[in-house]
Amino acid sequence: MACNGLCKTREIIMKKIYLNILALLFISGCSENIEVEYDVEFPQKKTYEWRLVTAWPKNYPGLGMAPERIANLVEEMSDGQMKITVYGAGEQVPAFGVFDAVSSGSHQMGHSGGYFWKGKAPAAQFFTGVPFGLTADEINAWTNRGGGLELWREVYAPFNIYPIPAGNTGTQMFGWFNKEINSLDDIKGLKMRIPGIGGEVLKRAGGIPVTLPGGELFTALQTGVIDATEWVGPYNDLTFGFQQAAKYYYYPGWHEPGSMLELLINQDEWNALPKHLKVIIETAAKAVNQDILDEYTARNNKALRELVDVHGVELRKLPDDVIAEFKVIATDILEENAAKDETVSKVYQSYKKFKEEVSAYHKVSEDAFVEARND
Ligand code: CA
Numbered sequence: 001m002a003c004n005g006l007c008k009t010r011e012i013i014m015k016k017i018y019l020n021i022l023a024l025l026f027i028s029g030c031s032e033n034i035e036v037e038y039d040v041e042f043p044q045k046k047t048y049e050w051r052l053v054t055a056w057p058k059n060y061p062g063l064g065m066a067p068e069r070i071a072n073l074v075e076e077m078s079d080g081q082m083k084i085t086v087y088g089a090g091e092q093v094p095a096f097g098v099f100d101a102v103s104s105g106s107h108q109m110g111h112s113g114g115y116f117w118k119g120k121a122p123a124a125q126f127f128t129g130v131p132f133g134l135t136a137d138e139i140n141a142w143t144n145r146g147g148g149l150e151l152w153r154e155v156y157a158p159f160n161i162y163p164i165p166a167g168n169t170g171t172q173m174f175g176w177f178n179k180e181i182n183s184l185d186d187i188k189g190l191k192m193r194i195p196g197i198g199g200e201v202l203k204r205a206g207g208i209p210v211t212l213p214g215g216e217l218f219t220a221l222q223t224g225v226i227d228a229t230e231w232v233g234p235y236n237d238l239t240f241g242f243q244q245a246a247k248y249y250y251y252p253g254w255h256e257p258g259s260m261l262e263l264l265i266n267q268d269e270w271n272a273l274p275k276h277l278k279v280i281i282e283t284a285a286k287a288v289n290q291d292i293l294d295e296y297t298a299r300n301n302k303a304l305r306e307l308v309d310v311h312g313v314e315l316r317k318l319p320d321d322v323i324a325e326f327k328v329i330a331t332d333i334l335e336e337n338a339a340k341d342e343t344v345s346k347v348y349q350s351y352k353k354f355k356e357e358v359s360a361y362h363k364v365s366e367d368a369f370v371e372a373r374n375d
Pocket of ligand 1: 172230231232256
């Protein structure tokens, strides 16, 4: 007779009883030779097959590989109990449909950047990064050890989403331009793809910010639909071929000092997972969060040399007075946004306090050291 669930439970109980008898015999020093034949099949572990949608092209180097690596690690660490299939932007949902897909539960998981969702949750931007904000190490520290993660989960809770940090690009570049930026006047009327608060800063400085997914940027730049675009940094920008569509490559990436990526999980699906799978997912994401940053740090410098030496790209520093003005505007916008929204204010206060404290320390540690080393 086939053994149903109840029968399996009974077998497990019987096995426990048998083991207890053996233990008692051992403890009591009983030397009687008792033979008990026992054969039991353990119930099969429930398996999970999840779908993960991303805001990135499939297998895109760096950030696009974060969900792939998480999926591989989870499958290996769970010994196949959990299998996650990763879909690139547009395969199942558009790049900017990831948040809604996870929120609604049509997909269990997503991978993206929080600042894409500023229209839904304005405070989400802090969990990617804000202009003149925290670097990669600093945002990791704020998130994991400074109260940021708790705030992030509070911000996403109304959307039924459980977020986990999952990758970081490091400090980005300001981006690709077809005209020189010599003063603030050159920003006026500039149509640039730049998301998040960086876009708001550009707008207040007289520019026209545009939000487009990565896959559309090359064509938009080449055809003149936009005058400029930021994307990530040399490693990623080289793969998109921006060097064929724009002449100047400007730094620093004041708008994205250390952008953190996010693994999104539908809260109901997360709640229903056994604890060990939750630990596996959190651990895999934590490993990949660091791994992606390491990859960027290792590859960016090589890619920059190739862009300049092989492709003849003109590397330019944004004029100091333009950076200074962007900084003033960015601070104004952050303060104004905080005054308009209680949740934004709560997150901003935490972020700001952490930034002030960590900046003061880094001034006499990392910043001072790097200055001394590079001089
Ligand atoms: Ca960017």
